[in-house]
Amino acid sequence: MRLAGPVDLPATLQGGQAFRWRLVDGSWRGVVGRRAVELRAGRAGAVNAQAWPRATATFLAGYLGLGPAEDARRARLADDPALSAAALAHPGLRILRQDPWETTAAFITSANNNVLRIEGILERLASDHGDPLKDAPWPAHAFPDARTIARATEASLRAAGLGYRAPFLRDAARMVAKGEVDLDALRGEPLDRQRAALVRLPGVGPKVADCIALFSLDATGAFPIDRWVLRAMETAFPRLAGARPRDVEAFARERWGDDAGFAQQLLFHAVRLQEAAPGTRRLT
DNA sequence: GTCCAGGGATTCA
DNA sequence: TGAATCCATGGA
Numbered sequence: 001m002r003l004a005g006p007v008d009l010p011a012t013l014q015g016g017q018a019f020r021w022r023l024v025d026g027s028w029r030g031v032v033g034r035r036a037v038e039l040r041a042g043r044a045g046a047v048n049a050q051a052w053p054r055a056t057a058t059f060l061a062g063y064l065g066l067g068p069a070e071d072a073r074r075a076r077l078a079d080d081p082a083l084s085a086a087a088l089a090h091p092g093l094r095i096l097r098q099d100p101w102e103t104t105a106a107f108i109t110s111a112n113n114n115v116l117r118i119e120g121i122l123e124r125l126a127s128d129h130g131d132p133l134k135d136a137p138w139p140a141h142a143f144p145d146a147r148t149i150a151r152a153t154e155a156s157l158r159a160a161g162l163g164y165r166a167p168f169l170r171d172a173a174r175m176v177a178k179g180e181v182d183l184d185a186l187r188g189e190p191l192d193r194q195r196a197a198l199v200r201l202p203g204v205g206p207k208v209a210d211c212i213a214l215f216s217l218d219a220t221g222a223f224p225i226d227r228w229v230l231r232a233m234e235t236a237f238p239r240l241a242g243a244r245p246r247d248v249e250a251f252a253r254e255r256w257g258d259d260a261g262f263a264q265q266l267l268f269h270a271v272r273l274q275e276a277a278p279g280t281r282r283l284t
Numbered sequence: 285g286t287c288c289a290g291g292g293a294t295t296c297a
Numbered sequence: 298t299g300a301a302t303c304c305a306t307g308g309a
Contacts, residue, residue, distance in 0.1 A: 016290055017290095107290075108292095110289090110290050110291080111289095111290085111291040111292060112288095112289065112290095112291050112292075112304075112305090113289055113290080113291085113305095113306085114288075114289035114290085114306095114307080114308080115289080115290075116289090116307085116308075117289080117306070117307060117308085118289090118290085120307095121306095158305085161305085161306070161307090162305085162306095163304080163305030163306055164303090164304045164305050164306095165292095165304090165305080166305095168292085168293095202292090202293085203291090203292065203293090204292080205291060205292045205293085206291090206292090207290075207291060207292085208290085208291070208292080211290070224290070225290090226289095226290035226291080227288090227289080227290075227291090228290065229290080244299095268290075272290095
């Protein structure tokens with residue numbers, strides 16, 4: 001099927017939001033829920049999509065963050081001089097709407113870690129603990145649910161490469177599996193309430209909580225601040241040099257409101273592309 | 285060998 | 298409340 005988009009697949013799928021998409025022969029292969037999904041760039045930013053088992057266009061458009069509300073968000077941000085260049089350069093950058101538990105596990109893994117290694121760890125978690133997807137035309141595994149991770153041994157999680165984060169992920173899985181934190185019920189709740197609940201999970205602090213909220217709980221105003229975004233903000237707004245993350249966040253919320261999450265992703269993407277430019281350090 | 289990575293937990297003042 | 302320190306691991 002064809003989705004109008006526009007979607008910039010590399011920027012969206014390898015932009016530090018999701019970690020399990022791979023480019024194979026010009027197609028992006030990934031797993032959404034319990035479906036294997038293949039995405040290929042079409043004309044004018046459109047996307048040709050296939051899913052096993054079959055999925056509706058609405059389902060895939062929802063995952064890819066397509067819709068009039070998102071288009072309007074982009075248009076508003078493009079009017080901001082601090083973002084217009086990035087917005088114009090990446091008209092198809094999207095905020096994915098991912099599964100809350102998988103996103104939680106991914107960003108617990110992300111703490112003090114690099115993207116390349118995060119990808120490897122999550123892939124091993126899936127192949128070691130996730131159900132194989134029988135309909136998939138390539139070897140694919142669903143991401144293991146919280147109950148499965150809760151039962152896993154710490155040694156098996158360390159074997160996936162989690163290091164000291166292994167007990168964090170296991171204990172967070174136990175809390176989610178027991179219903180102590182109901183991730184799905186947090187969707188659409190106010191950001192403050194989402195944060196308060198998420199931060200109860202081991203390995204989840206303010207930054208990771210904001211990533212989970214933005215990428216899986218529809219918190220469009222969340223503004224996760226990592227080292228890259230902090231640098232980007234200090235560059236874009238010199239008066240923020242040396243500011244604390246909480247003050248930078250307050251500034252972003254004031255300036256962009258419920259569009260702050262999208263603004264953050266534009267900044268993150270732009271600064272990382274800059275780092276990856278020829279002659280500088282490569283993207284890791 | 286050293287530094288860094290989409291930070292968080294713990295400790296101490 | 299805020300600063301310092303430690304944490305596994307692998308690539309550059």
